[in-house]
Every structure is written in structure tokens, then in C-alpha cells.
Amino acid sequence: MSSRMLSETVRRHLQMYLVLGSVNCLAEPGWVVQQALAGGATMVQFREKGRGALTGAPRLELARRLQDQCRRVGVPFIVNDDVELALELDADGVHIGQDDESAASVRERIGNRMLGVSAHTIEEARRAILQGADYLGVGPIYPTISKDDANAVQGPIILHELRKAGMDVPIVGIGGITVDRVEEVVRAGADGVAVISAVTQAEQIRTAVEEMKKKVVLSIKSPGVSQKL
Numbered sequence: 353m354s355s356r357m358l359s360e361t362v363r364r365h366l367q368m369y370l371v372l373g374s375v376n377c378l379a380e381p382g383w384v385v386q387q388a389l390a391g392g393a394t395m396v397q398f399r400e401k402g403r404g405a406l407t408g409a410p411r412l413e414l415a416r417r418l419q420d421q422c423r424r425v426g427v428p429f430i431v432n433d434d435v436e437l438a439l440e441l442d443a444d445g446v447h448i449g450q451d452d453e454s455a456a457s458v459r460e461r462i463g464n465r466m467l468g469v470s471a472h473t474i475e476e477a478r479r480a481i482l483q484g485a486d487y488l489g490v491g492p493i494y495p496t497i498s499k500d501d502a503n504a505v506q507g508p509i510i511l512h513e514l515r516k517a518g519m520d521v522p523i524v525g526i527g528g529i530t531v532d533r534v535e536e537v538v539r540a541g542a543d544g545v546a547v548i549s550a551v552t553q554a555e556q557i558r559t560a561v562e563e564m565k566k567k568v569v570l571s572i573k574s575p576g577v578s579q580k581l
């Protein structure tokens with residue numbers, strides 16, 4: 353992507369955001385991504401971390417392969433944490449957290465590529481926006497099995513609080529989100545859902561993505577309390 357994207361475009365990319373690495377997958381990651389794309393995933397994040405994660409050449413090879421799959425269908429490919437890798441791949445963006453390089457520094461390094469920043473409080477959210485975040489990842493909304501060092505569970509109320517504080521930035525909820533929880537997350541103020549296990553561990557990946565995305569779209573059309581304020 354060559355120019356800074358409009359937030360409405362970013363919002364659409366956040367609707368059904370798949371986050372994954374090889375350690376999360378029951379099946380071969382390329383197959384998981386292929387099925388998720390077929391089901392309508394709107395963005396993919398390469399997050400190759402945790403016990404047993406690939407390193408070096410195999411990690412780079414997997415990233416290239418998944419990126420290529422996304423490119424073929426015009427779905428943005430985001431790299432988690434690793435700005436070097438994102439630049440080497442010419443990825444569409446980078447996602448960083450509060451313990452990673454600062455958002456301001458990453459923004460300088462990645463130019464107009466998409467920048468996602470994790471935020472857990474209104475203060476973190478404000479700072480991230482000032483430093484150039486295109487979207488916020490907010491969580492964990494529910495208990496998660498996919499991140500050992502996750503913060504305390506926040507509940508959907510954090511999304512409502514961010515909106516109530518006047519934040520109109522694109523926001524994706526993350527952490528323990530399943531198909532049954534999508535509506536609650538979007539109605540609380542998220543533009544979409546970011547998921548690992550609900551997709552990577554699903555028996556029918558394509559169907560799982562289709563169902564979650566459908567719920568996001570329906571919930572956006574019938575907004576909850578936050579959007580009416």
C-alpha cells in the first residue's frame with residue numbers, strides 16, 4: 353500500500369482479522385490461511401512466536417508464502433513485532449505492543465504502511481494515536497489460551513470506555529473471541545475481531561471465518577450503545 357489509508361478502509365480490514373503463527377495451527381499454516389481467505393478473512397497478521405516457533409530461514413520462507421497467498425486475493429499482510437522482517441518482505445504493515453519499539457519510531461521506519469498498536473487503557477490509546485497508529489488492538493477482551501503474557505482480562509467494557517472517551521480510531525478487539533462473542537464485542541465499540549484459536553483450532557476453518565465475519569457485519573449494521581452515543 354503506497355499511501356496512508358483512510359480510516360474507513362482500515363476499519364473494513366479489521367472486520368475479520370486472522371492472527372497466526374505455525375505454533376497456533378493444527379493444520380499446515382498455508383492451508384489454514386487458504387481456508388481463512390476463502391471464508392473472507394479481511395486481514396492476516398504473521399505472529400510467529402512462542403514455544404516451538406520457527407526462526408531464521410524457515411520463518412522467512414513461511415512469512416513469504418503466507419504473504420504471497422494474501423497478495424493474490426488483495427488481503428493486507430501485517431507482521432507482528434518485527435519491523436526488519438516487515439521491511440524485508442515489503443509487508444502492508446506492522447503490529448506492535450506496549451513492550452515493543454515505540455510507535456513513533458516504528459512509524460518513522462515504515463512510512464505509510466499500516467501501523468497497529470496494542471492499547472489497554474485510554475492513556476495508551478491516546479499516545480498510540482498521537483504517535484501515528486492507524487488502528488488499535490484492544491484486549492484481552494476475554495481469557496485467552498494463545499498469549500502467555502497477556503494482560504488482565506478487560507471485558508468488552510473497555511471498548512465502550514474508549515468510544516465514550518471520544519476515540520474514533522479504528523479498533524479491533526482481541527483475546528478469547530469466539531463466534532458467540534462477536535456480537536458483544538462489536539456492539540461494545542469494536543470495528544472487528546482479531547482471532548487466533550477460534551480459527552486456527554476450528555475443525556472447519558472456512559466456515560468459522562464465514563460465521564464470524566457475518567456476525568461482525570450484522571452487528572455493525574445494528575450498532576450497540578457505544579456507537580449511538
Ligand SMILES: Cc1ncc(COP(=O)(O)OP(=O)(O)O)c(N)n1
Pocket residue numbers: 369371397399432433447448449450451452468469470488489490491499524526546
Ligand atoms: C490485532 C492485535 N492486537 C493485539 C496484539 C498483541 O500485541 P502485543 O501486545 O505486542 O503482544 P504480542 O502479540 O506481540 O505477543 C496483536 N498481536 N494483534
Ligand SMILES: Cc1nc(C(=O)O)sc1CCOP(=O)(O)O
Pocket residue numbers: 371470489490491492493495496497498499502503526527528529546547548549550
Ligand atoms: C495476540 C494476542 N494479543 C492479545 C492482547 O490482549 O493484546 S490476546 C492475544 C491472543 C489472541 O488469541 P485468541 O484469539 O486465541 O484468544
Ligand SMILES: [Mg+2]
Pocket residue numbers: 432433447448449452
Ligand atoms: Mg508485540
